Amino acid sequence: MEKLQQRVKEDGVVIDGGILKVDSFLNHQIDPELMYEVGETIYNKYKDEGVTKVLTIEASGIAPAIMAALKFKVPCLFAKKSVPSTLTEEVYHTDIHSYTKNKTSHVVVSKRFLNENDRVVIIDDFLANGEAALGLYNLVQQAGATCVGVGIVVEKSFQSGKQRLLDAGLDVTSLCEIAALDNGKVTLVGEGEL
Amino acid sequence: MEKLQQRVKEDGVVIDGGILKVDSFLNHQIDPELMYEVGETIYNKYKDEGVTKVLTIEASGIAPAIMAALKFKVPCLFAKKSVPSTLTEEVYHTDIHSYTKNKTSHVVVSKRFLNENDRVVIIDDFLANGEAALGLYNLVQQAGATCVGVGIVVEKSFQSGKQRLLDAGLDVTSLCEIAALDNGKVTLVGEGEL
Numbered sequence: 001m002e003k004l005q006q007r008v009k010e011d012g013v014v015i016d017g018g019i020l021k022v023d024s025f026l027n028h029q030i031d032p033e034l035m036y037e038v039g040e041t042i043y044n045k046y047k048d049e050g051v052t053k054v055l056t057i058e059a060s061g062i063a064p065a066i067m068a069a070l071k072f073k074v075p076c077l078f079a080k081k082s083v084p085s086t087l088t089e090e091v092y093h094t095d096i097h098s099y100t101k102n103k104t105s106h107v108v109v110s111k112r113f114l115n116e117n118d119r120v121v122i123i124d125d126f127l128a129n130g131e132a133a134l135g136l137y138n139l140v141q142q143a144g145a146t147c148v149g150v151g152i153v154v155e156k157s158f159q160s161g162k163q164r165l166l167d168a169g170l171d172v173t174s175l176c177e178i179a180a181l182d183n184g185k186v187t188l189v190g191e192g193e194l
Numbered sequence: 195m196e197k198l199q200q201r202v203k204e205d206g207v208v209i210d211g212g213i214l215k216v217d218s219f220l221n222h223q224i225d226p227e228l229m230y231e232v233g234e235t236i237y238n239k240y241k242d243e244g245v246t247k248v249l250t251i252e253a254s255g256i257a258p259a260i261m262a263a264l265k266f267k268v269p270c271l272f273a274k275k276s277v278p279s280t281l282t283e284e285v286y287h288t289d290i291h292s293y294t295k296n297k298t299s300h301v302v303v304s305k306r307f308l309n310e311n312d313r314v315v316i317i318d319d320f321l322a323n324g325e326a327a328l329g330l331y332n333l334v335q336q337a338g339a340t341c342v343g344v345g346i347v348v349e350k351s352f353q354s355g356k357q358r359l360l361d362a363g364l365d366v367t368s369l370c371e372i373a374a375l376d377n378g379k380v381t382l383v384g385e386g387e388l
């Protein structure tokens with residue numbers, strides 16, 4: 001997705017420790033038209049797969065996921081990092097560790113919203129170690145549902161996440177693949193070869 | 195908004211303590227087409243106000259806010275309940291208490307994304323005591339920005355929030371107003387008078 005890649009190059013800020021800051025258009029301030037195009041791109045990839053649900057995790061996954069769900073015309077379900085008082089029934093749950101936040105979250109979805117007939121697209125803003133996507137896939141498996149694919153806005157291709165998802169048998173669609181974040185500079189996959 | 199009101203009546207579940215559970219279409223599983231219509235309705239109300247930004251708070255405010263932002267063609271900014279490691283610069287901050295969760299969150303937005311030239315629509319999923327909306331308005335005021343209106347998906351009209359926002363001089367647009375949640379039943383404002 002060229003517009004996204006351009007935006008990551010232009011507005012992404014590399015900070016210490018290989019962290020990419022994209023909070024001007026993705027995970028604090030959000031560009032809604034860019035997110036719409038992200039949703040549309042993921043929809044075009046999986047539109048013939050009989051998708052019944054888009055699954056993501058709060059909070060930064062919600063914007064791309066709701067746009068994809070709008071195109072698929074299916075509900076968007078977001079896993080919660082804490083159990084709200086209104087969630088009084090049985091849940092599927094798993095633990096997801098964030099290396100960026102150095103924090104493990106106990107993540108839940110209600111059993112009412114995911115079952116063995118569901119064909120799920122998982123969407124998240126970032127793919128690094130794959131913890132979040134694999135945690136969401138774990139929830140899909142607990143429900144006996146099928147994961148038809150994983151849509152990622154920004155993939156850090158120099159980390160292990162993509163390979164871990166492929167090893168789990170998942171189809172992965174990353175819209176912007178980052179080869180390196182060295183010397184304060186974003187290098188995209190394939191960029192040196194242009 | 196008739197479709198929303200119908201959905202609240204049909205799918206909303208009243209649980210003990212006057213809490214309305216709408217997690218099948220609003221704050222856990224989300225109906226994207228309903229959210230699009232919510233965004234469109236808020237856009238139609240404020241489209242001539244020169245809006246430059248839509249402001250909400252994670253996580254349940256994001257879906258309606260991003261849809262409104264898509265219509266306004268302006269960025270959607272969501273206040274964060276914890277300070278991420280990537281947020282290294284100065285922030286506006288305030289404390290917001292949730293009575294439902296019995297928890298006070300220290301809420302931040304980066305100073306880069308809100309300034310005195312901004313004309314802001316605040317959007318949230320629920321209005322009860324008004325804590326979240328007033329907290330967001332506080333952030334707008336700290337930035338010297340203008341709040342042109344507050345868009346609310348579901349208002350509990352039997353609680354004090356709406357009046358507190360009006361007392362603060364804010365224009366409030368609530369798309370579904372609930373008069374009572376008694377005996378496990380949702381009664382909308384004006385419903386008894388039909």
